[in-house]
Amino acid sequence: MASVPFSLPPDYWQTISLNKKDLEFISTYxxxxxxxxxEKELVPVLVNERIRTEREELVNKQRSIGKVYLxxxxxxxxxxxxxxxxxxxxxxxxxxxxxxNPTIGDFEVIEVEFDDGTSRLFAxxxxxxxxxxxxxxxxxDQMLNPENVIKTHGLELExxxxxxxxxxxxxxxxxxxxxxxxxxxxxxxxxxxxxxxxLDEAAAGKPLTTSALIEQLEISxxxxxxxxxFSMNHALQEDGRFDEVGPAGxxxxxxxxxxxxxxxxxxxxxxxxxxxxxxxxxTREMLALEADLNDELADVLDLVPARENxxxxxxxxxxxxxxNYPHWRAGTLPVSARVRGLFPxxxxxxxxxxxxxxxxxxxxxxxxxxxxxxxxxxxxxxYQKYGLIPGSLVTIARGKKPGQVLVTPRxxxxxxDWVRTVLVGSDGRIVFAMLKQNLTAEYNxxxxxxxxDPSAVDEAFEQVAKQHLPFExxxxxxxxxxxxxxxxxxxxxxxxxxxxNIIRRCPPGVLLAFxxxxxxxxHVGDLHYRLAETEAExx
Numbered sequence: 223m224a225s226v227p228f229s230l231p232p233d234y235w236q237t238i239s240l241n242k243k244d245l246e247f248i249s250t251y252x253x254x255x256x257x258x259x260x261e262k263e264l265v266p267v268l269v270n271e272r273i274r275t276e277r278e279e280l281v282n283k284q285r286s287i288g289k290v291y292l293x294x295x296x297x298x299x300x301x302x303x304x305x306x307x308x309x310x311x312x313x314x315x316x317x318x319x320x321x322x323n324p325t326i327g328d329f330e331v332i333e334v335e336f337d338d339g340t341s342r343l344f345a346x347x348x349x350x351x352x353x354x355x356x357x358x359x360x361x362x363d364q365m366l367n368p369e370n371v372i373k374t375h376g377l378e379l380e381x382x383x384x385x386x387x388x389x390x391x392x393x394x395x396x397x398x399x400x401x402x403x404x405x406x407x408x409x410x411x412x413x414x415x416x417x418x419x420x421l422d423e424a425a426a427g428k429p430l431t432t433s434a435l436i437e438q439l440e441i442s443x444x445x446x447x448x449x450x451x452f453s454m455n456h457a458l459q460e461d462g463r464f465d466e467v468g469p470a471g472x473x474x475x476x477x478x479x480x481x482x483x484x485x486x487x488x489x490x491x492x493x494x495x496x497x498x499x500x501x502x503x504x505t506r507e508m509l510a511l512e513a514d515l516n517d518e519l520a521d522v523l524d525l526v527p528a529r530e531n532x533x534x535x536x537x538x539x540x541x542x543x544x545x546n547y548p549h550w551r552a553g554t555l556p557v558s559a560r561v562r563g564l565f566p567x568x569x570x571x572x573x574x575x576x577x578x579x580x581x582x583x584x585x586x587x588x589x590x591x592x593x594x595x596x597x598x599x600x601x602x603x604x605y606q607k608y609g610l611i612p613g614s615l616v617t618i619a620r621g622k623k624p625g626q627v628l629v630t631p632r633x634x635x636x637x638x639d640w641v642r643t644v645l646v647g648s649d650g651r652i653v654f655a656m657l658k659q660n661l662t663a664e665y666n667x668x669x670x671x672x673x674x675d676p677s678a679v680d681e682a683f684e685q686v687a688k689q690h691l692p693f694e695x696x697x698x699x700x701x702x703x704x705x706x707x708x709x710x711x712x713x714x715x716x717x718x719x720x721x722x723n724i725i726r727r728c729p730p731g732v733l734l735a736f737x738x739x740x741x742x743x744x745h746v747g748d749l750h751y752r753l754a755e756t757e758a759e760x761x
Contacts, residue, residue: 225349230276230365235375238272238388244441247271247403257401258452260569261380261387268383269371277366282728289418293351297332311336322343372391380520396475397466398569400590407450409457413439418463421477427588429467429474431576432458435449467567467590468574476575484599485590486575489552490685492597494727497693498549503735507749511716512730516558517544519729539564542632544666545605545723547612551676553602555618555629557591564618565591565598566625579621580604581630589627599628608633609662613641613670613720629748634663642671642707644724646678650685652725668716671724686725696726697736701743701753712752 231237251267252259259267285576287310291303301315305319313334321329330346345351372379379684387393387400420438421430433453435458441450458464458475465481468474478486504512512520524530524660541561548558557565568575577612577640610632615632659672673679686696700721704713715737719730737743737751744754 230363232365234365235371236378238379238382241384242266243384244268244272245390248387248400249390252393253402253405254399256405256446257448258396258401259397261383262376263326264383264387265379266372267378268379269516271366273366273368273371274555280502293345293348296330296347300354303334309338311338312381313337315344316341317710318346326350330427335349335488336505366381390626394456395450395570396459397468397571399452399458401452405449406456409454411453412468413465414461415440415459417458417475421464421475422480427477427480431468432473432475435475436580454540464571466571467573468568468571469574469576470568474575482571482590482599484552484554487591488595488597489548489554489591489599489681491548491551492554492595494729497728499732499735500739500757501731501735502736504731505738508715508731508734508738511749511758512734513560515546515716515719515730516556517546517729518543518556518558518728520558520731540617542615544669545610545612545614545616546669546720547671547673548727549597550605550610550614550680551673551680552597553605555598555601555616557593557596557598559620565618565626567591568593576625576627578604579628581617581619581628582608582633587629590634603641604629609636609660610661611661611665611666611670611672612664612724613667614663615665634664635661636662641665642704642721644671644679644721645675646675650682651699652679652682652703654707654721656707668714669720673724683725691724693728693732694738694740694742697722697733700725712746712750713747716750718751 248264251264270489288302288304291305297303297315297318299315299317303313303315305311305313313336313364316331316335316431317334318332321331323329326348329348329673331333332344332346333341334344335341353409359616373572392403393400394406420435432454436454441454445541455466455473459466463474463479465478466473466478522728537585541564543556543558543561546556555561566574568574572591572592576589576591578587578589578598580587587604589598591598604610605614610631617628617630617632619628619630620626621628637660638658639661640656641659641661642660643655645653645655647653654671657672697718701713704717704721707712714731715734719728719733720736722728722733739743743751744749744753
C-alpha cells in the first residue's frame with residue numbers, strides 16, 4: 223500500500239497548545255460519558271482526537287495537490303497528475319499510445335512532462351499492478367501513533383491539559399478529577415450541615431469516604447451515582463469547614479477544626495526563614511552528607527551523586543534516619559527525598575491523614591503528611607514513650623498492607639553515656655557541655671544532643687528570633703561552643719548542623735555553602751572545620 227510522505231512537524235507534540243476546539247471536545251466527552259476523569263485519563267482522549275483531525279487534514283492536503291497517478295487509470299493528453307513514488311512531483315501528459323507487451327495484455331503508455339523539464343513514460347489502463355492500491359497515511363508514523371505519543375509526551379501533555387482545563391469556567395475539579403459544572407447535582411446547606419455533624423460524631427476522629435457520607439445523608443434520586451458522589455465532593459470542597467485528606471486514588475473527608483494545630487500551621491521549630499545561598503559551592507562530599515541528613519528543606523533527589531547499588535527513592539523499602547532537634551521537638555518526621563516514597567501522597571490534598579504503626583508495640587498512631595511543608599505530624603507521644611532525644615535513630619519502613627508505614631525507634635538497654643548536652647545560661651543563650659545522660663536508644667554520635675530543659679531552650683529560640691541575630695553570628699557562637707568540647711579544636715559540619723538547628727532552623731546546604739565561602743572557617747579535611755583565627759594562632 224502506498225503512503226503519503228506527509229507528517230506532523232517534529233516538535234508538534236512538544237509545542238502543542240490547546241485551543242477552544244480541544245476544550246469543547248473534552249467537555250463534550252465528559253458530558254456524554256458522565257464520568258469524572260483525571261488528566262492522565264483525559265490525555266489519551268485528547269491525543270486520539272488530535273491524531274484523527276490531523277490525519278484528516280493530511281489526507282485533504284494530499285488530495286488538494288491534484289489527481290494521483292495509478293497504473294489502472296485511463297488518462298488523456300493534457301491531463302495533470304501527481305506521482306507519490308516520485309516524491310509527489312507534478313507532470314502533464316504530453317502524449318499516449320497503446321502498449322506492446324504480450325505477457326501483460328492490453329495497456330497504454332503515457333508520456334509525462336514534469337515541471338522541471340524532464341519527461342518519463344508510465345503504464346496506464348493496467349488492471350493489475352502493485353501501485354493500484356489507494357494512497358493512505360502511513361500507520362507507522364510515530365508522530366501519529368497514540369501509544370508512542372502518550373509514552374513520550376504524556377506527562378508534559380498532562381500539565382498543559384491541567385492548565386487549559388483550569389481556565390475553563392465550565393469545568394470543575396475535585397480530587398484531581400474534572401467534570402462539567404452543568405451536570406453537578408445540587409447539594410444544599412442543610413445537607414452540608416448534616417455532613418459536618420456526621421464527621422463530628424460518627425467518624426470517631428477518623429475521616430470518612432464520600433460514599434459513607436452520602437449513605438448517612440440519604441441522598442438519592444434517578445441520577446448516576448458517580449454524579450452524586452462528584453457533586454458531593456465539589457460541595458464539600460467549596461465549604462471551608464471540610465478538608466479532603468485522602469491519599470492518591472482515595473477521597474476522604476475530615477473537619478478542619480478537628481485537625482491538630484501542627485497540621486494546620488507549621489510547628490515553630492520547623493519554621494525556616496529562607497537564606498539565599500549558592501549551591502555551586504557544594505562538593506560531591508557535601509551533597510552526599512546533605513542527602514544522609516534527610517532534611518526536608520533539602521530537596522536533593524536529583525542532586526545527590528549516584529551510589530553503588532542504591533535503589534531509586536520510590537523503591538526504597540526502609541530508611542533509618544537520625545532525628546534532628548526541630549523534628550524531635552515538634553514530634554514530627556521529615557519527608558525528605560529519600561523517605562518520600564514510604565509515605566502516602568495525594569494528587570491535590572495538602573494534608574493526608576493516615577495511620578502509622580509503632581514497629582515495636584504494633585500500636586496504631588493517627589498521623590498526617592503535611593505535603594506542602596514536607597513533614598509528618600503525630601509522633602510526639604512515640605518519642606516520649608521510648609525516651610528518644612535529638613540524634614536518636616528511627617527506622618521508617620513500608621508495611622505489609624498498602625499504605626501502611628512502620629516507625630521503629632532503635633531502642634537498646636538503658637545506659638549512661640557522656641553526650642553533648644544543651645543548657646541555657648543566665649543570659650538566656652544556649653551552651654553545650656559533656657554530661658552523662660541515661661540513653662535508651664541507638665544514636666548518631668554527630669547528631670546526638672541531650673535536652674534536659676526543652677522549655678528553657680524554647681525561650682532561647684524565641685529570644686534569638688526576636689533579636690533577629692545574623693546567621694553568621696549564630697554559626698560562630700555554635701562553632702565556639704562545640705570547639706570547647708573537642709581537644710583537637712575542630713568540628714564536623716554535621717555536628718555544627720545539629721547544634722545550629724537547636725537555635726535556628728537551617729537546611730544543611732545553607733550551612734555547608736557558608737562554611738566553604740567564608741574566610742572565617744578553615745576546612746581541615748573530611749568536612750571538619752576550625753576557626754581560621756585559631757589556625758593562624760597555632761602556626
